[in-house]
Amino acid sequence: MIQWSMKAFASFFLVHTVVLSIHLWCPVIAGSMQNETDRLALIAFKDGITQDPLGMLSSWNNSLQFCQWSGVYCSRRHVHRVTGLILFSYGLVGSLSPHIGNLTFLRTLVLQNNSFHGKVPAEIGGLFRLRVLVLSNNSFEGKVPTSLTYCSELQELNLVNNKLEGKIPEELGSLSKLRTLALANNNLTGKIPTSLGNLSSLSLLSVGENNLVGSIPEELGKTSINFIQLGINRLTGTIPSSMYNLSNMRHFGLSSNQLEGSLSQDIGVAFPHLWLLGLAENRFTGSVPISLSNASMLEGIFLSINNFTGLVPPNLGRLQNLRAINMAKNQLGSSIGDDLSFIDSLANCTRLQTMIFRNNFLKGPLVSTIANFSTQLSMIVMGINQIHGTIPLGIENLVNLTYLDLIKNHLTGTIPSNIGKLHKMQALGLLGNRLSGGIPLSIGNLTLLLNLDLSNNNLVGDVPSSLVACQNLEYLTLSNNSLSGSIPNDVIGLSSLVVLQLGGNTFTGVLPLEVGHLINLVGLDVSDNRLSGALPNSLGNCVEMQGLRLDGNAFEGEIPTSLQTLRGLEHLDLSRNKFSGKIPMFLGDLPFLTYLNLSFNELEGEVPSIEANVTISVEGNKNLCGGFPKLHLPTCVNVTSYSGKTRKRPYAKLLIPVIVGTLSLSLLALFFIIIGLRKKKMRNNASSTQSSNEQFLRISFAELHKATEGFSESNKIGVGSYASVYKGILDQDGLAIAVKVFNLPRRGVPRALCRNARP
Numbered sequence: 001m002i003q004w005s006m007k008a009f010a011s012f013f014l015v016h017t018v019v020l021s022i023h024l025w026c027p028v029i030a031g032s033m034q035n036e037t038d039r040l041a042l043i044a045f046k047d048g049i050t051q052d053p054l055g056m057l058s059s060w061n062n063s064l065q066f067c068q069w070s071g072v073y074c075s076r077r078h079v080h081r082v083t084g085l086i087l088f089s090y091g092l093v094g095s096l097s098p099h100i101g102n103l104t105f106l107r108t109l110v111l112q113n114n115s116f117h118g119k120v121p122a123e124i125g126g127l128f129r130l131r132v133l134v135l136s137n138n139s140f141e142g143k144v145p146t147s148l149t150y151c152s153e154l155q156e157l158n159l160v161n162n163k164l165e166g167k168i169p170e171e172l173g174s175l176s177k178l179r180t181l182a183l184a185n186n187n188l189t190g191k192i193p194t195s196l197g198n199l200s201s202l203s204l205l206s207v208g209e210n211n212l213v214g215s216i217p218e219e220l221g222k223t224s225i226n227f228i229q230l231g232i233n234r235l236t237g238t239i240p241s242s243m244y245n246l247s248n249m250r251h252f253g254l255s256s257n258q259l260e261g262s263l264s265q266d267i268g269v270a271f272p273h274l275w276l277l278g279l280a281e282n283r284f285t286g287s288v289p290i291s292l293s294n295a296s297m298l299e300g301i302f303l304s305i306n307n308f309t310g311l312v313p314p315n316l317g318r319l320q321n322l323r324a325i326n327m328a329k330n331q332l333g334s335s336i337g338d339d340l341s342f343i344d345s346l347a348n349c350t351r352l353q354t355m356i357f358r359n360n361f362l363k364g365p366l367v368s369t370i371a372n373f374s375t376q377l378s379m380i381v382m383g384i385n386q387i388h389g390t391i392p393l394g395i396e397n398l399v400n401l402t403y404l405d406l407i408k409n410h411l412t413g414t415i416p417s418n419i420g421k422l423h424k425m426q427a428l429g430l431l432g433n434r435l436s437g438g439i440p441l442s443i444g445n446l447t448l449l450l451n452l453d454l455s456n457n458n459l460v461g462d463v464p465s466s467l468v469a470c471q472n473l474e475y476l477t478l479s480n481n482s483l484s485g486s487i488p489n490d491v492i493g494l495s496s497l498v499v500l501q502l503g504g505n506t507f508t509g510v511l512p513l514e515v516g517h518l519i520n521l522v523g524l525d526v527s528d529n530r531l532s533g534a535l536p537n538s539l540g541n542c543v544e545m546q547g548l549r550l551d552g553n554a555f556e557g558e559i560p561t562s563l564q565t566l567r568g569l570e571h572l573d574l575s576r577n578k579f580s581g582k583i584p585m586f587l588g589d590l591p592f593l594t595y596l597n598l599s600f601n602e603l604e605g606e607v608p609s610i611e612a613n614v615t616i617s618v619e620g621n622k623n624l625c626g627g628f629p630k631l632h633l634p635t636c637v638n639v640t641s642y643s644g645k646t647r648k649r650p651y652a653k654l655l656i657p658v659i660v661g662t663l664s665l666s667l668l669a670l671f672f673i674i675i676g677l678r679k680k681k682m683r684n685n686a687s688s689t690q691s692s693n694e695q696f697l698r699i700s701f702a703e704l705h706k707a708t709e710g711f712s713e714s715n716k717i718g719v720g721s722y723a724s725v726y727k728g729i730l731d732q733d734g735l736a737i738a739v740k741v742f743n744l745p746r747r748g749v750p751r752a753l754c755r756n757a758r759p
Contacts, residue, residue: 037102038066038080038081038082038102038103038105039066040099040102041082041097041099041100041102041103042060042066042069042072042082042085042103043060044097044099044100045085045096045097045099045100046060047097048094048095048096048097049092049093049094050093050094051091051092051093051094051115052090052091052092052093053090053091054090054091056070056071056087056090056092057069057070057092058070065080066080066082067080067082070087071085071086071087072084072085073085073086073108075105078105081105082103082105082106083105083106083107083108083129084106084107084108084109084110085100085103085106085108085109085110085111086108086109086110087110087111087114088110088111088112088113088114088134089112089113089114090113090114091114091115092111092114092115092116093114093115093116093117094115094116094117095116095117095118096111096116096118096120096121096135096140097121098121098122098123099123100121100123100124100127101121101123101124101125101126101127102123102126103127104126104127104128104129105129106127106129106130107129107130107131107132107153108130108131108132109124109127109130109132109133109134109135110132110134111134111135111138112134112135112136112137112138112158113136113137113138114137114138115138115139116135116138116139116140117138117139117140117141118140118141118142119140119141119142119143119145120135120140120142120144120145120159120164121145122145122147123147124145124147124148124151125145125147125148125149125150125151126147126150127151128150128151128152128153129153130151130153130154131153131154131155131156132154132155132156133148133151133154133156133157133158133159134156134158135158135159135162136158136159136160136161136162136182137160137161137162138161138162139162139163140159140162140163140164141162141163141164141165142164142165142166143164143165143166143167143169144159144164144166144168144169144172144183144188146169146171148169148171148172148175149169149171149172149174149175151175152175152176152177153177154175154177154178155177155178155179155180156178156179156180157172157175157178157180157181157182157183158180158182159182159183159186160182160183160184160185160186160206161184161185161186162185162186163186163187164183164186164187164188165186165187165188165189166188166189166190167188167189167190167191167193168183168188168190168192168193168207168212169193170193170195171195172193172195172196172199173193173194173195173196173197173198173199174195174198175199176198176199176200176201177201178199178201178202179201179202179203179204180202180203180204181196181199181202181204181205181206181207182204182205182206182207183206183207183210184206184207184208184209184210184229185208185209185210186209186210187210187211188207188210188211188212189210189211189212189213190212190213190214191212191213191214191215191217192207192212192214192216192217192220192230192235193217194217194219195219196217196219196220196223197217197218197219197220197221197222197223198219198222199223200222200223200224201223201224202223202224202225203223203224203225203226203227204225204226204227204228205220205223205225205227205228205229205230206227206228206229207229207230207233208229208230208231208232208233208253209231209232209233210232210233211233211234212230212233212234212235213233213234213235213236214235214236214237215235215236215237215238215240216230216235216237216239216240216243216254216259217240218240218241218242219242220240220242220243221240221241221242221243221244221245221246222242223246224246224248225246225249226246226248226249226250226251226273227249227250227251228249228251228252228253228254229251229253230253230254230257231253231254231255231256231257231278232255232256232257233256233257234257234258235254235257235258235259236257236258236259236260237259237260237261238259238260238261239254239259239261239263239264241264244264244266244267244270244271245270246271247270247271247272247273248273249270249271249273249274250273250274250275250276250297251274251275251276251278252271252274252276252277252278252279253276253278254278254279254282255278255279255280255281255282255302256280256281256282257281257282258282258283259279259282259283259284260282260283260284260285261284261285261286262284262285262286262287263279263284263286263288263289264289265287265289265290265291266289266291267289267291267292267295268289268290268291268292268293268294268295269291269294271295272294272295272296272297273295273297274295274297274298275295275297275298275299275300275321276298276299276300276302277292277295277298277300277301277302277303278300278302279302279303279306280302280303280304280305280306280326281304281305281306282305282306283306283307284303284306284307284308285306285307285308285309286308286309286310287308287309287310287311288303288308288310288312288313288327288332289313290313290315292313292316292319293313293315293316293318293319295319296318296319296320296321297321298319298321298322299321299322299323299324300322300323300324300325301322301324301325301326301327302324302326303326303327303330304326304327304328304329304330304356305328305329305330306329306330307330307331308327308330308331308332309330309331309332310332310334311332311333311334311339311342312327312332312339312342312357312362313342314341314342314345315345316342316345316346316349317344317345317346317347317348317349318345318348319349320348320349320350320351321351322346322349322351322352323351323352323353323354324352324353324354325346325352325354325355325356326354326356327356327357327360328356328357328358328359328360328381329358329359329360330359330360331360331361332357332360332361332362333360333361333362333363333385333386334363336363337363337364338363338364339361339362339363339364340362340363340364340365340366340367340387341364343367343369343370344367344369346373347369347370347372347373347374349374350374350376351374351376352373352374352376352377353376353377353378353379354377354378354379355373355377355379355380355381355382356379356381357381357382357385358381358382358383358384358385358405359383359384359385360384360385361385361386362382362385362386362387363385363386363387363388364387364388365387365388365389366382366387366388366389366390366391366392366406366409366411367389367392368392368394370392370394370395371392371393371394371395371396371397371398372394372397373398375397375398375399375400376400377398377400377401378400378401378402378403378424379401379402379403380398380401380403380404380405380406381403381405382405382406382409383405383406383407383408383409383429384407384408384409385408385409386409386410387406387409387410387411388409388410388411388412389411389412389413390411390412390413390414391406391411391413391415391416391419391430392416393416393418395416395418395419395422396416396418396419396421396422398422399421399422399423399424400424401422401424401425402424402425402426402427402448403425403426403427404422404425404427404428404429405427405429406429406430406433407429407430407431407432407433407453408431408432408433409432409433410433410434411430411433411434411435412433412434412435412436413435413436413437414435414436414437414438415430415435415437415439415440415443415454415459416440417440417441417442418442419440419442419443419446420440420441420442420443420444420445420446421442421445422446423445423446423447423448424448425446425448425449426448426449426450426451427449427450427451427452428443428446428449428451428452428453428454429451429453430453430454430457431453431454431455431456431457431477432455432456432457433456433457434457434458435454435457435458435459436457436458436459436460437459437460437461438459438460438461438462438464439454439459439461439463439464439478439483440464441464441466442466443464443466443467443470444464444465444466444467444468444469444470445466445469446470447469447470447471447472448472449470449472449473450472450473450474450475451473451474451475452467452470452473452475452476452477453475453477454477454478454481455477455478455479455480455481455501456479456480456481457480457481458481458482459478459481459482459483460481460482460483460484461483461484461485462483462484462485462488463478463483463485463487463488463491463502465488465490465491467488467491467494468488468490468491468493468494470494471494471496472496473494473496473497474496474497474498474499474520475497475498475499476491476494476497476499476500476501477499477501478501478502478505479501479502479503479504479505479525480503480504480505481504481505482505482506483502483505483506483507484505484506484507484508485507485508485509486507486508486509486510486512487502487507487509487511487512487526487531489512489513489514490514492512492514492515492517492518493512493514493515493517493518494517494518495517495518495519495520496520497518497520497521498520498521498522498523499521499522499523500518500521500523500524500525501523501524501525502525502526502529503525503526503527503528503529503549503552504527504528504529505528505529506529506530507526507529507530507531508529508530508531508532509531509532509533510531510532510533510534510536511526511531511533511535511536511539511550511555512536513536513538514538515536515538515539515542516536516538516539516540516541516542517541518541518542519541519542519543519544520544521542521544521545522544522545522546522547523545523546523547523548524542524545524547524548524549525547525549526549526550526553527549527550527551527552527553527573528551528552528553529552529553530553530554531550531553531554531555532553532554532555532556533555533556533557534555534556534557534558534560535550535555535557535559535560536560537560537562538562539560539562539563540560540562540563540564540565540566541565542566543565543566543567543568544568545566545568545569546568546569546570546571546592547569547570547571548566548569548571548572548573549571549573550573550574550577551573551574551575551576551577551597552575552576552577553576553577554577554578555574555577555578555579556577556578556579556580557579557580557581558579558580558581558582559574559579559581559583559584559587561584561586563584563586564584564586564589564590566590567590567591567592568592569590569592569593570592570593570594570595571594571595572587572590572593572595572596572597573595573596573597574597574598574601575597575598575599575600575601575617575620576599576600576601577600577601578601578602579598579601579602579603580601580602580603580604581603581604581605582603582604582605582606583598583603583605583606583607583608583618583624584608585608587608587610588608588609588610588611593610593611593614594613594614594615595614595615595616596610596614596615596616596617597616597617598616598617598618598621599617599618599619599620599621600619600620600621601620601621602621602622602623603618603621603623603624604621604622604623604624605623605624605625605636606624606625606626606627606636607624607625607626607627607631607633608627609628610627610628612628616631618631618633699730703730704728704737704739707728707729707730707737707739708726708727708728708739709728711726711739711741712726715727715728717738723740723741724740724741725738725739725740725741726738726739726741727739
């Protein structure tokens with residue numbers, strides 16, 4: 001590798017002297033050596049290529065002289081010396097050999113749109129004749145080599161879209177002939193060097209999409225820049241006043257930074273040739289300069305996501321070349337309420353395609369002039385303002401309209417039926433207005449429609465079955481209206497749907513089986529309607545489902561086991577229905593579930609084990625038990641039924657102490673009863689000679705249980721207010737007994753027990 005030090009320079013000078021001497025004596029040999037130097041450098045370049053999918057280097061072999069190799073250009077003046085190596089967009093993969101520095105006659109090196117990786121070799125600095133270096137759209141890493149400053153003839157340096165890091169070298173400011181410096185879309189850090197102000201010939205500066213900080217150097221106003229792209233960095237401060245001296249400015253791009261302050265009110269005068277103004281996503285304040293109309297070549301105005309205030313300039317109609325204007329997310333508007341007069345002016349912009357003023361404070365009626373816009377207009381975005389009035393009937397004239405966004409305004413009236421003539425419409429957003437009437441049948445003519453949002457209005461009637469013609473529809477949102485009838489089978493079966501939201505209406509009937517056709521569905525919301533019946537098992541076919549809301553209906557039956565196929569489910573709400581049976585165990589196995597609401601149904605049994613990070617609600621189900629402590633449900637106990645099956649019952653915490661207490665008091669009562677019987681018998685048989693042990697027979701509870709055949713109903717001989725009496729036969733002597741069992745929980749039983757225990 002060539003090392004550019006004094007020692008290397010001395011060696012180079014020595015070799016050059018030797019070659020010169022040979023040339024003086026043997027010109028043929030000298031020509032051969034020069035030929036061999038470039039050939040070996042090219043061979044080294046080829047050796048660095050690991051993949052050549054298009055076979056562009058297949059001609060690089062000994063059968064052809066290297067000046068005939070693909071992408072190699074040689075000098076006519078200096079025989080067999082390479083002056084150009086141009087190999088762009090050929091899919092080459094590999095690293096750039098440092099031997100590239102041996103092509104000392106090279107003037108143009110273009111390798112863009114390939115897959116080179118590794119570092120940009122410092123040896124490129126030895127190419128002192130190099131004028132054009134284009135390595136964009138590769139995967140080069142490391143730093144921008146400072147050795148490039150030795151390329152004193154360099155006019156274009158393009159390293160856009162690589163993985164370069166570190167700072168922009170200050171030394172680049174010494175390349176006095178540099179006209180283009182393009183380092184955008186890398187990982188560069190630090191500040192923009194003030195030394196770039198020394199590049200008096202610089203016309204293009206593109207260092208956007210990096211991590212640059214600091215302010216824009218005032219020194220840049222000394223250059224000849226007419227194209228500047230500094231967007232998507234972290235630049236701060238204001239626009240230097242010197243920048244307005246660049247009267248040939250055509251592209252002024254500073255978007256997505258943290259710049260502040262106001263714009264010069266004379267910007268349109270300072271930049272009369274401007275064709276793009278990109279200042280979006282900053283912190284600019286003040287009014288939008290009226291002088292913009294002076295920049296008659298303007299094609300794009302992008303001022304969105306700032307803090308601009310006041311009115312939109314009313315004279316923008318003078319910009320006959322204007323194609324796009326975006327002032328969304330500012331604070332434009334006034335307290336007067338006549339803020340849309342600029343629309344009348346923009347109607348004169350016959351090339352206008354995009355008009356975006358969303359999320360401001362614009363007030364006033366939606367003027368009918370909007371229907372007079374150029375037929376080239378494809379996008380109208382005026383949502384989240386304070387616009388009132390009706391949707392103009394003349395909107396049918398905008399035949400190329402693909403996107404209409406009027407959401408969250410104060411529009412009234414109906415949706416014009418002639419909106420169905422906008423056959424290129426892909427997105428229609430009218431949510432959050434006060435629109436009334438029905439959904440026009442003609443909306444089914446919008447066969448290219450991808451997104452239809454009519455939610456949060458006052459629409460009534462059925463969902464038109466004509467929507468089935470919208471086979472590309474992905475987002476259908478009709479929530480929070482007064483729509484009624486059943487959900488059309490064909491509409492809910494549109495397999496293209498990704499999100500379907502019908503909640504907050506008065507739909508009746510069942511959830512159609514055709515819901516199983518929605519194999520791409522991610523979100524389904526039919527909450528707060530009047531739907532009923534059992535859920536179709538076909539719902540389990542919606543395997544992409546992440547959010548399912550069925551709450552606030554009258555669905556019944558068990559939760560279908562087919563839902564266990566919805567492995568991606570994150571949000572499940574079945575609350576406020578009539579679901580019964582047990583909660584399926586598989587709900588505890590859904591790996592991505594974060595929200596589960598089963599409240600206010602008729603579910604019973606044990607709540608399955610569910611991850612602690614899941615938000616779960618089961619209140620309003622009277623017969624549930626178990627689950628984790630925060631649910632505050634009783635512990636489940638096993639109770640054997642007459643069929644021999646084990647069932648889990650709640651209220652165990654109450655039953656266990658009652659049962660234990662009952663048995664204890666029953667045994668005590670039996671003890672006193674037996675003593676009483678024995679004493680009575682002793683009084684009637686005073687002459688008996690039985691021993692005291694025989695007079696007081698010891699009887700266990702087990703013997704009583706056996707004697708009465710488990711206190712069976714067939715042995716019951718009496719029922720009182722406080723107790724039941726059972727007959728029995730003792731096994732040990734065949735003695736007939738009567739056993740009184742008290743109902744302890746009943747009030748007054750303890751007193752009755754004491755009375756019966758007296759001798």
